[in-house]
Amino acid sequence: MPDTDELAAGFEAEFERTIAADQRIEPRDWMPDAYRRTLIRQIAQHAHSEIIGMQPEGNWILRAPSLRRKAILLAKVQDEAGHGMYLYAAAETLGVDREELTEKLIDSKQKYSSIFNYPTLSYADIGVIGWLVDGAAICNQVPLCRCSYGPYARAMIRICKEESFHQRQGYELLLAMVNGTEAQRAMVQESVDRWWWPSLMMFGPPDADSPNTQQSMAWGIKRHTNDELRQRFVDMTVPQAAALGVTLPDPDLRWNPERQAHDYGEPDWEEFKAVLAGSGPTNAQRLAHRRRAHENGAWVREAAQAYADKQAARSRKEAAA
Numbered sequence: 001m002p003d004t005d006e007l008a009a010g011f012e013a014e015f016e017r018t019i020a021a022d023q024r025i026e027p028r029d030w031m032p033d034a035y036r037r038t039l040i041r042q043i044a045q046h047a048h049s050e051i052i053g054m055q056p057e058g059n060w061i062l063r064a065p066s067l068r069r070k071a072i073l074l075a076k077v078q079d080e081a082g083h084g085m086y087l088y089a090a091a092e093t094l095g096v097d098r099e100e101l102t103e104k105l106i107d108s109k110q111k112y113s114s115i116f117n118y119p120t121l122s123y124a125d126i127g128v129i130g131w132l133v134d135g136a137a138i139c140n141q142v143p144l145c146r147c148s149y150g151p152y153a154r155a156m157i158r159i160c161k162e163e164s165f166h167q168r169q170g171y172e173l174l175l176a177m178v179n180g181t182e183a184q185r186a187m188v189q190e191s192v193d194r195w196w197w198p199s200l201m202m203f204g205p206p207d208a209d210s211p212n213t214q215q216s217m218a219w220g221i222k223r224h225t226n227d228e229l230r231q232r233f234v235d236m237t238v239p240q241a242a243a244l245g246v247t248l249p250d251p252d253l254r255w256n257p258e259r260q261a262h263d264y265g266e267p268d269w270e271e272f273k274a275v276l277a278g279s280g281p282t283n284a285q286r287l288a289h290r291r292r293a294h295e296n297g298a299w300v301r302e303a304a305q306a307y308a309d310k311q312a313a314r315s316r317k318e319a320a321a
Protein backbone atom coordinates (compact mmCIF):
# COMPACT_ATOMS: atom_id res chain seq x y z
CA MET A 1 0.00 0.00 0.00
CA PRO A 2 1.40 3.47 -0.86
CA ASP A 3 1.84 5.72 2.19
CA THR A 4 0.23 9.19 2.47
CA ASP A 5 3.26 11.00 1.03
CA GLU A 6 3.34 8.71 -2.00
CA LEU A 7 -0.37 9.23 -2.55
CA ALA A 8 0.01 13.03 -2.33
CA ALA A 9 2.92 12.95 -4.78
CA GLY A 10 0.82 10.84 -7.16
CA PHE A 11 -2.08 13.33 -7.02
CA GLU A 12 0.25 16.24 -7.62
CA ALA A 13 1.91 14.49 -10.56
CA GLU A 14 -1.51 13.78 -12.06
CA PHE A 15 -2.46 17.48 -11.66
CA GLU A 16 0.78 18.59 -13.34
CA ARG A 17 0.24 16.06 -16.16
CA THR A 18 -3.29 17.35 -16.76
CA ILE A 19 -2.11 20.98 -16.90
CA ALA A 20 0.84 20.11 -19.17
CA ALA A 21 -1.46 18.21 -21.54
CA ASP A 22 -3.79 21.24 -21.62
CA GLN A 23 -6.69 19.19 -20.32
CA ARG A 24 -9.29 20.35 -17.80
CA ILE A 25 -9.20 20.05 -14.03
CA GLU A 26 -12.66 19.08 -12.76
CA PRO A 27 -14.16 19.60 -9.27
CA ARG A 28 -13.61 15.95 -8.29
CA ASP A 29 -9.89 16.13 -9.12
CA TRP A 30 -7.13 16.81 -6.63
CA MET A 31 -5.72 20.33 -6.96
CA PRO A 32 -3.14 22.34 -5.01
CA ASP A 33 -4.65 24.64 -2.37
CA ALA A 34 -3.07 27.68 -4.00
CA TYR A 35 -4.70 26.80 -7.38
CA ARG A 36 -8.08 26.50 -5.65
CA ARG A 37 -7.58 29.80 -3.78
CA THR A 38 -6.56 31.64 -6.97
CA LEU A 39 -9.61 30.37 -8.82
CA ILE A 40 -11.94 31.28 -5.96
CA ARG A 41 -10.45 34.80 -5.85
CA GLN A 42 -10.73 35.35 -9.60
CA ILE A 43 -14.12 33.71 -10.15
CA ALA A 44 -15.62 35.46 -7.10
CA GLN A 45 -14.26 38.80 -8.26
CA HIS A 46 -15.64 38.10 -11.71
CA ALA A 47 -19.09 37.13 -10.34
CA HIS A 48 -19.20 40.21 -8.10
CA SER A 49 -18.31 42.37 -11.12
CA GLU A 50 -21.27 41.05 -13.08
CA ILE A 51 -23.62 41.71 -10.16
CA ILE A 52 -22.28 45.17 -9.27
CA GLY A 53 -22.05 45.85 -13.01
CA MET A 54 -25.84 45.87 -13.21
CA GLN A 55 -25.96 49.14 -11.28
CA PRO A 56 -24.41 51.69 -13.66
CA GLU A 57 -26.63 50.57 -16.54
CA GLY A 58 -29.66 49.89 -14.35
CA ASN A 59 -29.51 53.60 -13.57
CA TRP A 60 -30.79 54.32 -17.11
CA ILE A 61 -33.57 51.74 -17.47
CA LEU A 62 -36.28 54.17 -16.40
CA ARG A 63 -34.85 56.92 -18.61
CA ALA A 64 -34.18 54.97 -21.82
CA PRO A 65 -35.49 57.13 -24.67
CA SER A 66 -37.82 54.56 -26.29
CA LEU A 67 -39.58 51.28 -25.55
CA ARG A 68 -37.10 49.47 -27.84
CA ARG A 69 -34.06 50.92 -26.04
CA LYS A 70 -35.62 50.10 -22.68
CA ALA A 71 -36.27 46.46 -23.70
CA ILE A 72 -32.68 46.11 -24.95
CA LEU A 73 -31.22 47.58 -21.77
CA LEU A 74 -33.45 45.48 -19.50
CA ALA A 75 -32.39 42.32 -21.32
CA LYS A 76 -28.72 43.26 -21.06
CA VAL A 77 -28.90 43.96 -17.33
CA GLN A 78 -30.73 40.65 -16.81
CA ASP A 79 -27.96 38.90 -18.75
CA GLU A 80 -25.40 40.33 -16.30
CA ALA A 81 -27.39 38.86 -13.39
CA GLY A 82 -27.34 35.50 -15.18
CA HIS A 83 -23.56 35.73 -15.66
CA GLY A 84 -23.16 36.39 -11.95
CA MET A 85 -25.21 33.28 -11.19
CA TYR A 86 -23.20 31.00 -13.53
CA LEU A 87 -20.01 32.29 -11.98
CA TYR A 88 -21.15 31.87 -8.37
CA ALA A 89 -22.19 28.33 -9.36
CA ALA A 90 -18.70 27.73 -10.82
CA ALA A 91 -17.14 29.04 -7.59
CA GLU A 92 -19.36 26.71 -5.54
CA THR A 93 -17.76 23.71 -7.25
CA LEU A 94 -14.56 24.76 -5.46
CA GLY A 95 -16.16 24.40 -2.04
CA VAL A 96 -17.29 27.95 -1.21
CA ASP A 97 -20.91 28.94 -1.08
CA ARG A 98 -22.58 31.94 -2.60
CA GLU A 99 -23.77 33.28 0.73
CA GLU A 100 -20.18 33.37 1.97
CA LEU A 101 -18.97 35.13 -1.20
CA THR A 102 -21.78 37.68 -1.02
CA GLU A 103 -20.87 38.45 2.61
CA LYS A 104 -17.26 38.97 1.55
CA LEU A 105 -18.31 41.36 -1.20
CA ILE A 106 -20.52 43.49 1.02
CA ASP A 107 -17.89 43.51 3.77
CA SER A 108 -15.33 44.74 1.15
CA LYS A 109 -13.19 41.63 1.67
CA GLN A 110 -13.33 40.71 -2.01
CA LYS A 111 -12.93 42.97 -5.02
CA TYR A 112 -15.02 43.63 -8.10
CA SER A 113 -13.91 45.26 -11.34
CA SER A 114 -12.62 48.83 -11.00
CA ILE A 115 -14.71 49.89 -14.01
CA PHE A 116 -17.98 49.83 -12.08
CA ASN A 117 -16.81 52.55 -9.70
CA TYR A 118 -17.47 55.24 -12.29
CA PRO A 119 -20.86 56.93 -12.72
CA THR A 120 -23.13 56.79 -15.79
CA LEU A 121 -23.81 60.46 -16.42
CA SER A 122 -25.51 60.43 -19.83
CA TYR A 123 -27.44 58.02 -22.01
CA ALA A 124 -24.43 57.81 -24.34
CA ASP A 125 -22.71 55.95 -21.47
CA ILE A 126 -25.02 53.01 -22.16
CA GLY A 127 -23.66 52.71 -25.70
CA VAL A 128 -20.08 53.34 -24.61
CA ILE A 129 -20.26 50.73 -21.84
CA GLY A 130 -21.51 48.21 -24.40
CA TRP A 131 -18.80 49.13 -26.89
CA LEU A 132 -15.77 49.69 -24.64
CA VAL A 133 -16.53 47.90 -21.36
CA ASP A 134 -18.10 44.80 -22.89
CA GLY A 135 -15.46 45.02 -25.65
CA ALA A 136 -12.69 44.92 -23.03
CA ALA A 137 -14.54 42.16 -21.20
CA ILE A 138 -14.64 40.04 -24.38
CA CYS A 139 -10.90 40.49 -25.03
CA ASN A 140 -10.21 39.40 -21.48
CA GLN A 141 -12.78 36.61 -21.31
CA VAL A 142 -12.51 34.78 -24.64
CA PRO A 143 -9.17 33.24 -23.55
CA LEU A 144 -10.83 32.24 -20.26
CA CYS A 145 -13.00 29.82 -22.28
CA ARG A 146 -9.77 27.77 -22.41
CA CYS A 147 -9.07 28.12 -18.68
CA SER A 148 -7.72 24.94 -17.11
CA TYR A 149 -10.60 24.73 -14.63
CA GLY A 150 -13.54 23.06 -16.43
CA PRO A 151 -16.56 24.71 -14.75
CA TYR A 152 -15.11 28.23 -15.19
CA ALA A 153 -14.15 27.58 -18.82
CA ARG A 154 -17.62 26.23 -19.63
CA ALA A 155 -19.38 29.16 -17.92
CA MET A 156 -17.26 31.55 -19.97
CA ILE A 157 -18.42 30.09 -23.31
CA ARG A 158 -22.00 31.20 -22.82
CA ILE A 159 -21.00 34.44 -21.12
CA CYS A 160 -18.78 35.40 -24.05
CA LYS A 161 -21.57 34.79 -26.57
CA GLU A 162 -23.80 37.16 -24.62
CA GLU A 163 -21.03 39.72 -24.12
CA SER A 164 -20.40 39.91 -27.89
CA PHE A 165 -24.07 40.59 -28.36
CA HIS A 166 -23.85 43.33 -25.72
CA GLN A 167 -20.90 44.88 -27.46
CA ARG A 168 -22.79 45.00 -30.75
CA GLN A 169 -25.87 46.54 -29.18
CA GLY A 170 -23.65 49.23 -27.61
CA TYR A 171 -22.00 49.94 -30.94
CA GLU A 172 -25.36 50.03 -32.75
CA LEU A 173 -26.66 52.56 -30.22
CA LEU A 174 -23.57 54.72 -30.74
CA LEU A 175 -23.94 54.50 -34.52
CA ALA A 176 -27.50 55.79 -34.17
CA MET A 177 -26.30 58.63 -31.94
CA VAL A 178 -23.38 59.73 -34.13
CA ASN A 179 -25.73 59.81 -37.10
CA GLY A 180 -28.12 62.02 -35.11
CA THR A 181 -27.73 65.63 -34.04
CA GLU A 182 -24.59 67.61 -33.18
CA ALA A 183 -25.60 67.44 -29.51
CA GLN A 184 -25.81 63.63 -29.68
CA ARG A 185 -22.36 63.40 -31.30
CA ALA A 186 -20.95 65.65 -28.57
CA MET A 187 -22.59 63.44 -25.93
CA VAL A 188 -20.92 60.34 -27.40
CA GLN A 189 -17.50 62.01 -27.52
CA GLU A 190 -17.81 63.25 -23.93
CA SER A 191 -18.70 59.75 -22.79
CA VAL A 192 -15.78 58.15 -24.71
CA ASP A 193 -13.45 60.68 -23.07
CA ARG A 194 -14.58 59.54 -19.61
CA TRP A 195 -14.62 55.74 -20.22
CA TRP A 196 -11.50 55.19 -22.32
CA TRP A 197 -8.87 55.13 -19.56
CA PRO A 198 -10.99 53.20 -17.03
CA SER A 199 -11.63 50.61 -19.80
CA LEU A 200 -7.86 50.13 -20.26
CA MET A 201 -7.54 49.66 -16.48
CA MET A 202 -10.00 46.75 -16.57
CA PHE A 203 -7.15 44.52 -17.78
CA GLY A 204 -5.37 44.94 -14.46
CA PRO A 205 -2.00 46.42 -13.52
CA PRO A 206 0.95 46.40 -15.95
CA ASP A 207 2.64 42.99 -16.16
CA ALA A 208 5.59 44.18 -14.09
CA ASP A 209 3.20 44.99 -11.20
CA SER A 210 0.88 42.00 -11.54
CA PRO A 211 1.67 39.58 -8.71
CA ASN A 212 -0.65 36.81 -9.95
CA THR A 213 -0.06 36.64 -13.71
CA GLN A 214 2.98 34.41 -13.83
CA GLN A 215 1.57 31.64 -11.64
CA SER A 216 -1.92 31.91 -13.16
CA MET A 217 -0.40 31.48 -16.64
CA ALA A 218 1.68 28.50 -15.53
CA TRP A 219 -1.54 26.89 -14.27
CA GLY A 220 -3.44 27.72 -17.47
CA ILE A 221 -5.96 29.89 -15.61
CA LYS A 222 -4.87 32.96 -17.55
CA ARG A 223 -3.72 32.46 -21.15
CA HIS A 224 -2.30 35.95 -21.79
CA THR A 225 -0.78 38.67 -19.64
CA ASN A 226 -2.67 41.85 -18.72
CA ASP A 227 -0.57 43.96 -21.11
CA GLU A 228 -1.02 41.53 -24.03
CA LEU A 229 -4.80 41.72 -23.70
CA ARG A 230 -4.77 45.50 -23.23
CA GLN A 231 -2.79 45.82 -26.47
CA ARG A 232 -5.23 43.53 -28.28
CA PHE A 233 -8.11 45.72 -27.07
CA VAL A 234 -6.45 48.96 -28.22
CA ASP A 235 -5.73 47.49 -31.66
CA MET A 236 -9.29 46.22 -32.00
CA THR A 237 -10.88 49.49 -30.83
CA VAL A 238 -8.96 52.10 -32.84
CA PRO A 239 -10.61 51.27 -36.21
CA GLN A 240 -14.01 51.01 -34.53
CA ALA A 241 -13.52 54.54 -33.11
CA ALA A 242 -12.59 55.79 -36.58
CA ALA A 243 -15.75 54.25 -38.05
CA LEU A 244 -17.81 56.02 -35.39
CA GLY A 245 -15.99 59.30 -35.98
CA VAL A 246 -14.94 59.69 -32.33
CA THR A 247 -11.50 60.50 -30.99
CA LEU A 248 -9.85 58.36 -28.32
CA PRO A 249 -8.47 60.75 -25.66
CA ASP A 250 -4.83 59.72 -25.88
CA PRO A 251 -2.30 62.04 -27.60
CA ASP A 252 0.25 59.19 -27.67
CA LEU A 253 -1.99 56.80 -29.58
CA ARG A 254 -0.48 55.96 -32.96
CA TRP A 255 0.23 53.01 -35.25
CA ASN A 256 3.71 51.61 -34.86
CA PRO A 257 4.67 49.84 -38.12
CA GLU A 258 7.64 48.13 -36.52
CA ARG A 259 5.58 46.51 -33.80
CA GLN A 260 2.55 46.14 -36.10
CA ALA A 261 0.52 47.46 -33.16
CA HIS A 262 -0.60 50.78 -31.70
CA ASP A 263 1.54 52.63 -29.22
CA TYR A 264 -0.57 54.20 -26.51
CA GLY A 265 -0.17 56.30 -23.37
CA GLU A 266 0.10 55.10 -19.79
CA PRO A 267 -3.15 54.88 -17.81
CA ASP A 268 -3.11 56.73 -14.48
CA TRP A 269 -2.13 53.83 -12.21
CA GLU A 270 -2.47 55.98 -9.10
CA GLU A 271 -6.14 56.45 -9.94
CA PHE A 272 -6.46 52.67 -10.47
CA LYS A 273 -4.94 51.98 -7.04
CA ALA A 274 -7.22 54.53 -5.40
CA VAL A 275 -10.29 52.90 -7.00
CA LEU A 276 -9.16 49.45 -5.82
CA ALA A 277 -8.61 50.86 -2.35
CA GLY A 278 -12.25 51.98 -2.26
CA SER A 279 -12.02 55.68 -3.05
CA GLY A 280 -13.26 55.71 -6.66
CA PRO A 281 -16.12 58.04 -7.62
CA THR A 282 -18.89 55.53 -6.78
CA ASN A 283 -17.33 52.76 -4.63
CA ALA A 284 -19.34 53.69 -1.52
CA GLN A 285 -22.59 54.08 -3.48
CA ARG A 286 -22.19 50.73 -5.28
CA LEU A 287 -21.55 48.78 -2.09
CA ALA A 288 -24.30 50.55 -0.14
CA HIS A 289 -26.75 49.67 -2.91
CA ARG A 290 -25.60 46.04 -2.95
CA ARG A 291 -25.95 45.81 0.86
CA ARG A 292 -29.46 47.25 0.68
CA ALA A 293 -30.46 44.79 -2.06
CA HIS A 294 -29.11 41.92 0.05
CA GLU A 295 -31.06 43.05 3.11
CA ASN A 296 -34.23 43.57 1.07
CA GLY A 297 -33.86 40.06 -0.33
CA ALA A 298 -33.69 38.41 3.10
CA TRP A 299 -37.36 37.36 2.99
CA VAL A 300 -36.82 35.53 -0.33
CA ARG A 301 -33.94 33.52 1.14
CA GLU A 302 -35.97 32.76 4.27
CA ALA A 303 -39.00 31.68 2.23
CA ALA A 304 -36.84 29.44 0.01
CA GLN A 305 -35.25 27.88 3.11
CA ALA A 306 -38.65 27.29 4.74
CA TYR A 307 -39.89 25.64 1.54
CA ALA A 308 -36.78 23.43 1.28
CA ASP A 309 -37.15 22.41 4.96
CA LYS A 310 -40.80 21.53 4.38
CA GLN A 311 -39.96 19.43 1.30
CA ALA A 312 -37.19 17.62 3.19
CA ALA A 313 -39.52 16.88 6.14
CA ARG A 314 -42.13 15.53 3.70
CA SER A 315 -39.57 13.26 1.98
CA ARG A 316 -38.40 11.95 5.38
CA LYS A 317 -42.02 11.21 6.39
CA GLU A 318 -42.71 9.42 3.10
CA ALA A 319 -39.49 7.38 3.44
CA ALA A 320 -40.44 6.37 6.98
CA ALA A 321 -44.01 5.37 6.02
Ligand code: BYC
Binds near residue numbers: 111226
Ligand atom coordinates in the same frame (compact mmCIF):
# COMPACT_ATOMS: atom_id res chain seq x y z
N1 BYC B 1 -10.46 45.77 -10.95
O1 BYC B 1 -2.09 40.18 -10.27
P1 BYC B 1 -3.23 40.81 -10.98
C1 BYC B 1 -18.33 42.63 -17.21
C2 BYC B 1 -6.77 43.01 -8.73
S1 BYC B 1 -17.67 42.13 -15.74
C3 BYC B 1 -10.37 45.33 -9.68
O2 BYC B 1 -3.01 41.23 -12.39
P2 BYC B 1 -5.08 38.73 -11.81
C4 BYC B 1 -19.54 43.40 -17.26
C5 BYC B 1 -6.58 41.51 -8.83
O3 BYC B 1 -7.79 40.82 -8.53
C6 BYC B 1 -16.12 41.49 -16.19
N2 BYC B 1 -9.34 44.57 -9.22
O4 BYC B 1 -4.52 39.87 -10.84
C7 BYC B 1 -20.48 43.28 -16.25
C8 BYC B 1 -5.51 41.27 -7.80
O5 BYC B 1 -6.17 41.24 -6.54
P3 BYC B 1 -5.55 40.65 -5.19
C9 BYC B 1 -15.13 41.45 -15.11
C10 BYC B 1 -8.37 44.27 -10.12
O6 BYC B 1 -6.25 38.12 -11.15
C11 BYC B 1 -21.59 44.09 -16.24
C12 BYC B 1 -4.64 42.53 -7.90
O7 BYC B 1 -5.47 43.53 -8.49
N3 BYC B 1 -14.08 40.62 -15.62
O8 BYC B 1 -17.74 42.34 -18.19
O9 BYC B 1 -4.00 37.84 -12.27
C13 BYC B 1 -21.81 45.02 -17.28
C14 BYC B 1 -3.42 42.33 -8.75
O10 BYC B 1 -3.74 42.08 -10.15
C15 BYC B 1 -8.43 44.68 -11.44
C16 BYC B 1 -13.35 39.79 -14.85
O11 BYC B 1 -13.52 39.74 -13.66
C17 BYC B 1 -9.51 45.47 -11.86
N4 BYC B 1 -9.64 45.93 -13.11
O12 BYC B 1 -5.56 39.54 -13.12
C18 BYC B 1 -20.89 45.10 -18.31
C19 BYC B 1 -12.38 38.90 -15.59
N5 BYC B 1 -7.32 44.22 -12.07
O13 BYC B 1 -4.60 39.56 -5.58
C20 BYC B 1 -19.75 44.27 -18.33
C21 BYC B 1 -11.75 37.83 -14.76
C22 BYC B 1 -6.61 43.55 -11.16
O14 BYC B 1 -4.91 41.84 -4.56
N6 BYC B 1 -10.57 38.27 -14.11
N7 BYC B 1 -7.25 43.57 -9.98
O15 BYC B 1 -6.75 40.14 -4.44
C23 BYC B 1 -9.35 38.34 -14.68
O16 BYC B 1 -9.19 38.05 -15.84
C24 BYC B 1 -8.18 38.71 -13.81
O17 BYC B 1 -8.57 38.54 -12.46
C25 BYC B 1 -7.70 40.17 -14.05
C26 BYC B 1 -6.60 40.49 -13.04
C27 BYC B 1 -7.12 40.31 -15.46
C28 BYC B 1 -8.82 41.19 -13.87
